[in-house]
Amino acid sequence: MILVLVSPRQRGLDLSGVDDCVVITGGPVPSGASELVTVADYRTETLVAAGLELARRHRFERVVSFAEADVVAAAQLREALDLPGQRPVSALAYRDKALMRKHSLAAGLPGPAYRTVETAAEVREFVADQGLPAVLKPRSSSGSVGVRILRSTADLAELPDQLADHVVEQFVPGEVVHVDGLLVGGKPVFALPAAYTDLACLAHWEDSGSGSLLLTAEHPWHGPLTEELWRVVAALPAAEDLVLHAEFFVAEGQRPVLCEIASRLPGHPIPPMINRALGLDLRATWLRIAAGLPVDVTAIAGAAVRAGSVANFGLPPRHGRITSVPTDVPPWVHDLEVLAKPGDVWDRDRYEARKSGDFVVTWTVTADSEGELRQRIQESADLMEGKVGWQEIISVGGAR
Template sequence: MTTSTPETSALPVVLLVDGRPSTFVRNVLNQDDVHIVLLRFASAIKDLPQEYLDRTAHLPVFLAQDENLAEEAERYLKWIDTLEHVPTYFCNPQEPHQEVAQPFAESVGLPHLTRQQVTWVRHKTVMKDRFAELGLRCAAYRRVETLAEVALFAEEQGWPVVVKPMDSFACIGTYRIDGPDDLAEVPELAPERRWMAEEYIRGTEYQLCALVTGGKVVDAYLSLNPVPILDVLDGAINANITFAPGEELPLDVWSVCQDLVDGFGLDHGYFHAECFLMDDGTLCVGEAAARITGCEVLANHGLSRGFDIHRATLDTYLGRTPDLRYSEGRAVGDLLLPVKPGRVVSISTEEELLRLPGVLSVQLKLAVGDVATPLRASHASSGFMHVAGGTAAEVEQRMRNVLEHFTIETEPVES
């Protein structure tokens, strides 16, 4: 039997926003039935490691400034005249770039989110107002500028409260304040950013994900967070677990995702949302995003079902119907491994961790001798691993077993 290579001139060409080398982006770069043109913004170049820059050196790259988008768009339109393959599709998997990437795509005539949609999925107070318009329960909130205003909100709403930047992600700059005595431990709110205080929701946290084509959810996936994401900043287990097909789910994930997709007017792509089932059983929507989810949640869905979800996700941005033929039926989660500041003097090996029950893969980011300077963020880790089981509960049990065996020791580093 012979194989043939697709006619390259007939392949779709996508302008892909390249802000950090995520698993999704690395997977897209391996596809042989699409042409990739990279869009990089000057503010994010420092986040790209040299290894990744070398790997992508063969691809056409447009480096845009974050300001003067109209001028940058005009420069781009002249630049693509030099290309053999001109983009007609657009994909931005990067949350921090939504405000510049989507208007840029609009300026150069590519599919994009409208400015209203960007505001809905990026700015948390407007997002919550939209939830309320759609009849969905969400946390009460107030815009604030000082910690004194946070305290006033808490006196009216009740402690604890959460304070965060309106455009934050990965819990960066986010704090739970349990009472007035804890205010002294929270940094003063930077005046150059916009802040909000919101009601602290008690309940179980979940993540909703959906593949969307033509405004319709073609499939949806539910993940469990063993503890609320905000708690991982204090050292709690940091994991996301995709439920197995056939498991009894606590909510109708498909219906909730479709309601949100309709409410935000999304036509295609990857949709992600966070929600709580409150102690009284009420669904409370936390946040929503029109981009690929963080950490390894996307990979969890693919490993759980046994299909190439990265390929399927890219297809939704290329006007294709994704291939959803599944070959597995299990629960799979990603566990972020703990990290400590300082120089690593010892750390569990991949070989040791792979011997533990349910562990599918391990990727360590640190080795002995490396210096760790972890951010206060939900994605801070020394590495991650995928863990499988028959149910989400079994996966969580296996993850906790991993944490009992995993060790990392560091020593102080002289300044």
């Protein structure tokens, strides 16, 4: 019997490849579940309590999770039930940005000065010592929620007095890239470096579309990023099987610097890009691995070596009401997912709560070369921008 944790963001999960799955979900109902428990408050404590209650009736052999929201809960349940898989000491190191920085620096990996902070006064002390710019972020957030880039004394003055569980660190210049990887039985299966487009994971702050494109094996960053991913994994507390999503800063002629790393599936729409590149379903593959079922790691590793030019892209929500969505695309655009419908509204509260992984439409693009791929990313973005219509929301009194 397998216990599967399904976060509210896991759309369309199919469990048919694994027998006898009991599911705790925060909203979506996956197909193929033997038993389903829905929790309204999808957080670590609630998930662990629900899992332990289910364990009174079921003999679980594995616990599977997919998202940032349930990695620690899954690890705590494995510990409590003495099951194989990632345990809390490892899960917390991949979840807590201060802990991951501590482990990586202790292993001699490059990284910025950092400090855990609880108050704005502590941030100002750090800046007085290390200078500006600096980056302030919650220790356990995801999707760029709560991230602040501090560039001036005015930015410091706007900080609230209390900042519970935050970390501040030196700003690292360079381009932000991501590397997605898979570790099975303690051995690397693949690492797929990718370059973000334009504003990367902060693009939604500017209402701008964003995505990323896989770097071919010939790209000068491919080798160093692959090596650095496995150095970081070796520096953090071990787990036999891991699906990984990491971000690094890269600058010409310098060694990559870890931004952060997570032991979970990458956020949408990166998985469709990986699926197309490797010819598999990453989520279904991870489900089998985490459930202790066999997968052909040799075939997966070979597909990663042969991966061609693939990119993903998406358009974020705006403050307003959607009036139209795309229905047709060129033949080199694939995996179109329309995640909103005409009439959907992002009022002020919903708009301000958006994350970097929130999109109204996503897709992938293929090409024969990186140059053509970049051209098609821009062409498809312009095309989709024209197909997604928005109407301003005008409240009582005329305010927008």
